[in-house]
Amino acid sequence: MAKGSETAQAGPVLRRAPVPALGCVHQLVLPTPWEVGPVQIYLVESEPLTLIDTGVRDAPSWSALDAGLEQIGYGVEDVRRVVLTHFHGDHLGQTQRLREAGPGLEVLAHELEVESVENFAEGRSEDIEAAAALLREHGVPGDVIARQSEMRRRWIAEDAALCESTRVDRAVRDGERIGFKDLELEVIHAPGHTAGHLLLHEPRTRTLFTGDHLMGEAVPFTETYYEPGAPDPHDPLARRPRFRGLAGYLASLRDLRRRAFDTILPAHGGVVDRPARCIDDAILFYEVRVQRVLRALEKLGASRHETTAWQVWESLFPKADPVTQMTKRMMMVIGALDVLEDAARVAVSRSAGGRLVYRIV
Numbered sequence: 001m002a003k004g005s006e007t008a009q010a011g012p013v014l015r016r017a018p019v020p021a022l023g024c025v026h027q028l029v030l031p032t033p034w035e036v037g038p039v040q041i042y043l044v045e046s047e048p049l050t051l052i053d054t055g056v057r058d059a060p061s062w063s064a065l066d067a068g069l070e071q072i073g074y075g076v077e078d079v080r081r082v083v084l085t086h087f088h089g090d091h092l093g094q095t096q097r098l099r100e101a102g103p104g105l106e107v108l109a110h111e112l113e114v115e116s117v118e119n120f121a122e123g124r125s126e127d128i129e130a131a132a133a134l135l136r137e138h139g140v141p142g143d144v145i146a147r148q149s150e151m152r153r154r155w156i157a158e159d160a161a162l163c164e165s166t167r168v169d170r171a172v173r174d175g176e177r178i179g180f181k182d183l184e185l186e187v188i189h190a191p192g193h194t195a196g197h198l199l200l201h202e203p204r205t206r207t208l209f210t211g212d213h214l215m216g217e218a219v220p221f222t223e224t225y226y227e228p229g230a231p232d233p234h235d236p237l238a239r240r241p242r243f244r245g246l247a248g249y250l251a252s253l254r255d256l257r258r259r260a261f262d263t264i265l266p267a268h269g270g271v272v273d274r275p276a277r278c279i280d281d282a283i284l285f286y287e288v289r290v291q292r293v294l295r296a297l298e299k300l301g302a303s304r305h306e307t308t309a310w311q312v313w314e315s316l317f318p319k320a321d322p323v324t325q326m327t328k329r330m331m332m333v334i335g336a337l338d339v340l341e342d343a344a345r346v347a348v349s350r351s352a353g354g355r356l357v358y359r360i361v
């Protein structure tokens with residue numbers, strides 16, 4: 001097969017040793033049908049032969065993976081281990097197919113991602129219910145939520161076509177080491193984009209594999225969703241436990257900023273050779289948005305009366321489509337309100353209708 005000829009993308013599939021001091025690591029660039037563009041996965045050419053992420057599950061992505069591996073001298077059946085940075089389709093997608101291609105594959109993921117990796121499509125009808133409840137609690141009107149849920153159902157079906165669940169053979173957590181014949185990678189838990197997103201650090205060359213946590217030319221959206229479990233009995237508002245992605249993301253970035261890295265190998269956007277600046281840019285990106293949310297609250301008179309997250313959304317994005325352009329922006333607004341609540345800049349209470357309302361303090 002002519003190498004890369006089946007793929008829809010321009011440019012080479014393989015970048016050998018993007019970090020010259022770490023010659024056993026190669027970058028494979030696989031196409032995705034999504035706006036995000038190609039995804040960059042990594043082959044660690046050591047024992048066991050390991051991929052960090054696997055690309056979406058479709059024919060162009062599979063043939064690009066096959067072509068890239070072949071250029072280095074391997075076949076898809078030779079991969080013995082996959083480490084997933086997180087469960088999204090362009091990372092998890094082809095893992096099960098790799099398992100079926102070879103004699104045995106060990107799949108590693110953060111312990112908080114196991115459920116999502118193993119039940120990628122199945123568990124997600126509950127996600128729709130939970131997302132609707134979260135939007136309702138934050139003041140989104142019922143008709144918008146109904147259209148939103150319908151769109152989510154479509155997305156999930158589309159995702160399921162491009163990504164397959166697989167078993168996690170080893171769940172890892174922060175600080176754990178992943179061993180190879182001649183190197184070791186340290187797991188760093190980095191919540192934000194997802195709850196169990198992980199980074200991998202190679203200490204000798206100070207190389208950091210970041211998945212979507214830090215990227216070459218973009219900043220990831222951060223998630224928020226209800227987690228299973230009863231409301232916190234100590235919370236006077238009896239709020240359901242919720243993953244607060246943006247607060248977690250900023251805390252993670254500040255932790256990373258205290259460490260020194262030479263190179264970032266992300267899942268999108270090339271190779272980053274100025275890690276400190278990349279981290280600072282991501283922090284600034286969200287600090288600016290938190291300030292915009294605070295200013296929107298001021299404009300809405302939230303020092304005098306209570307305001308919902310939805311009112312902030314409407315004020316910040318008057319031209320955005322309330323269905324197709326709502327979810328990620330709303331997650332940002334709720335995330336920014338979490339950050340402001342943690343900093344004691346806003347107070348939260350519950351309105352008579354059960355919605356959460358915010359007031360500047």
Ligand SMILES: [Zn+2]
Nearest residue numbers: 086088193212
């Ligand atoms: Zn992702």
